[in-house]
Every structure is written in C-alpha cells, then in structure tokens.
Amino acid sequence: MRIHSQGLFTLITKMLLPLSLLLSACSDPANNSATQNTNAAGPLFNAIIYEGARLIVGNGQVIENASFIVENGLFVAVGSTTAMTSAANAARVDLSGMTVMPGLIDTHVHLSTNRAALMDDLQNRARMGIVAAQSMGSDGPDTPIEIRDEIIPGAARYLTAGRGITSPEPGRSEVPHWVTTEEEARQAVRDEVARNVDLIKIWVDDRGGQYERLSPALYGAVIDEAHRNNLQVAAHIFRLEDAKGLLEAGIDIFAHGVRDQDIDDEFVEMVLARPNVVLIPNLPYRGVPTDLTWLSESMTMEAAEGLLLANIERPEVQEAFGIQARNLARLSEAGMTIAMGTDGNSYWGPHIEMEDMVASGMSPAEVIIAATNNSAELLGFEELGAVEAGKSADFIVLAANPLDDISNTRRIVDVYLRGENVPR
Numbered sequence: 001m002r003i004h005s006q007g008l009f010t011l012i013t014k015m016l017l018p019l020s021l022l023l024s025a026c027s028d029p030a031n032n033s034a035t036q037n038t039n040a041a042g043p044l045f046n047a048i049i050y051e052g053a054r055l056i057v058g059n060g061q062v063i064e065n066a067s068f069i070v071e072n073g074l075f076v077a078v079g080s081t082t083a084m085t086s087a088a089n090a091a092r093v094d095l096s097g098m099t100v101m102p103g104l105i106d107t108h109v110h111l112s113t114n115r116a117a118l119m120d121d122l123q124n125r126a127r128m129g130i131v132a133a134q135s136m137g138s139d140g141p142d143t144p145i146e147i148r149d150e151i152i153p154g155a156a157r158y159l160t161a162g163r164g165i166t167s168p169e170p171g172r173s174e175v176p177h178w179v180t181t182e183e184e185a186r187q188a189v190r191d192e193v194a195r196n197v198d199l200i201k202i203w204v205d206d207r208g209g210q211y212e213r214l215s216p217a218l219y220g221a222v223i224d225e226a227h228r229n230n231l232q233v234a235a236h237i238f239r240l241e242d243a244k245g246l247l248e249a250g251i252d253i254f255a256h257g258v259r260d261q262d263i264d265d266e267f268v269e270m271v272l273a274r275p276n277v278v279l280i281p282n283l284p285y286r287g288v289p290t291d292l293t294w295l296s297e298s299m300t301m302e303a304a305e306g307l308l309l310a311n312i313e314r315p316e317v318q319e320a321f322g323i324q325a326r327n328l329a330r331l332s333e334a335g336m337t338i339a340m341g342t343d344g345n346s347y348w349g350p351h352i353e354m355e356d357m358v359a360s361g362m363s364p365a366e367v368i369i370a371a372t373n374n375s376a377e378l379l380g381f382e383e384l385g386a387v388e389a390g391k392s393a394d395f396i397v398l399a400a401n402p403l404d405d406i407s408n409t410r411r412i413v414d415v416y417l418r419g420e421n422v423p424r
C-alpha cells in the first residue's frame, strides 16, 4: 500500500489511537525495542517520532526541522515538526542538529558468491548506509541468489544479473556466458531468465584490442531476447561508437559512461530521444590524493593499504577521469537520468563515488537524488529511495549536511533498515 503525502493529516488522526496505546517514550535510537507495546490485550505497536532533523527527502525536497513517524518498519508520516506535534503520544527521538537522508543504493557491484561472504558483503553495506546493491553479471550457478528473496536483518537488499554475457575473453573471468552466434546469445538470456535473475548484463569492450567485442548482431539478439522476457539489459561499455550502437539496439542501462573520448552532439541527441535510458557513471579514480582517514573507522589500515597506495597524484588517471567526468556533467545537465554504482566489491565505495560525481560537476543535491530516488527506481524498489509516507524506513542519520559537502555522507551516526537500528 502506498500512502501519499496529501493524506498526512488524515493519517495522523487515524494514528492517534494506536499511538496512545504506547507504554513509554524512548529517546535512545539504539533501543527501539523498549517502545514495543507487548500488552496482551492489544495489538503490537512500535511507533516512534524522529524529530528536529534536517530531512533530505530523496526527491530533491529538503525539510528543515522535520519529523517523521516510523511504525512497523515503514514511514507512516513525514512533515515539518510543527505539523507533526498532534501525534503526541508516540515515543520520540530527538534528532536536532542532525541530517537525515534515505539509504543509499548501489546499482553496480560484484559481490561474493558464497552465502557467508555474501551475507558479510550485504551487512557491511548496511553499516555504511547502503540499503540495496545489485550484482552485475559475475554470479555463477552456485551463487545463492535466493538471498534476494529473504529479509535479512541488518543487511542490504540484493539483486543480481546472474551470469552476464560477453564474447570469448580467455584469461578473464569464465563466469560469464561467452557467445559467438545469435542463437547462443538468445540461449544465454533464456538460461538467466530460467534462474530468475533481475536483469541481463552484457560487456561490449575489446579490452584495449585484446578481444573481439560483442558485435551489434549479438548484443541486438541479447537485448531483443531479454525484452521478450521483460528484463532490462545493462551494458558495460568503453567506446562512444558502441554506446551509439547499443542505443540503436534498445539498451536500457549504461553500466559505465563513455570512456574513450568526449561524447558528441549526436550522442546527446540520441540519449534525449530515449528518456528511459539510465546512466550508471561508475567513475574511475580521480588520480588526486583524497582524505581516507574516515575509512579507518570501518576497516583496518592494513586492509586500506591498496587504497592508500593509489591515493597519489596520477596525471594519466586524471586524464581518464576527465573524459568520464565531462561526459557525466554534460549528460546530467542535458537531463539524462543518472543512477549511482561503484563496480567491484567495496562496501564503502558509494561514499567515494558520490564525491567523484560532485567533482565531475553535478551538485550534491543531484548526486543524492541519483544515489537514492533514481537508483531505487532503476532497481524497481518502490519502497526505497525517499523518506516518504508508505516507504520502508531505511534511512541514515548524519552529523553534518551532505548538501554543503557531499563527503558528509560519511559522518554516519545511525543507519536504520526497515525501521531497525543497524548495529555499527
């Protein structure tokens, strides 16, 4: 059921009865369970008003001094604190001085493929405020993709493209389907459809001339077969030429931006003629040293060694970043829908990616919309992407405002998944 914001006041009135049954108020966000009414005579209620925070809704709207009510894992009312005081009897959590935003969604990752490690991946993400992640094509037949259909407390939701599809790339991963004929391409799609995957992933990249890349005839067959089965197709790309061919063939999602050159007017026009196509920019390293001390809270410095080694001035990397950054800025400005994805398996990645997106020229507000609302829509999570009545209470409490400085998304005080505080 979706509850729209126009119904806010009716909703509060309707809620007065259950809220009045609450036993006690509780101001400790880590101790929500104390507010449950276990009175045998009545139903179980678990409503909490979070009040006083600056609220970044996720759709572009910001409410200063906001309040929202969470009950049974859902936002049931969202508005300004003054409008909300009528629901007097709920337990209260004071969030004044804090900023609240929706949980982040990473639309392009490659997660572990055994159950224990995958659970770790999803729990690590939840701790960093990432409430859903989509694995893009590296999940072989033994991957426990049924995890997607489980509700795992304190873990991000999971979607998967199963095994992606590419032309033969000996020496690289053998997990993807290697196809050389249209029939093989279609059969690969049907195999993944039979596994009940969430989308189809293809790679169209000659890897610097090493391989023959997936031809237009083959990716055309994949896209056609996927669409016949109501699945979208996401393409790993490198060249502008392939990006244009894929648009002509009906591609739904670019899992990377164009990386070989600056895009041209023709490409922008092609994109604008296809308003449903989404870009996951998936930016590379910027090639400039950045502050990584914030990571010391979530990983040992030993584990961060690789990151630190790469955290130096690298002109050739800056050049590669520049192409993708200019392309992203141009497409975002032109009105293309931008989502957020990080590639690889870095649970902290979204906080770096969002900084890189801002460095490209998008505003912090635009980047937050991309990483919440747009990414939720892309993945089909109607219950995610915004702090709105009727949606799942998946939100991040921050000590500082990311609209002022996007790196403030790292200043996490608390993460809530389905209304439950995630142990951090």
Ligand SMILES: [Zn+2]
Binding pocket: 108, 109, 110, 136, 236, 343, 344
């Ligand atoms: Zn990838």
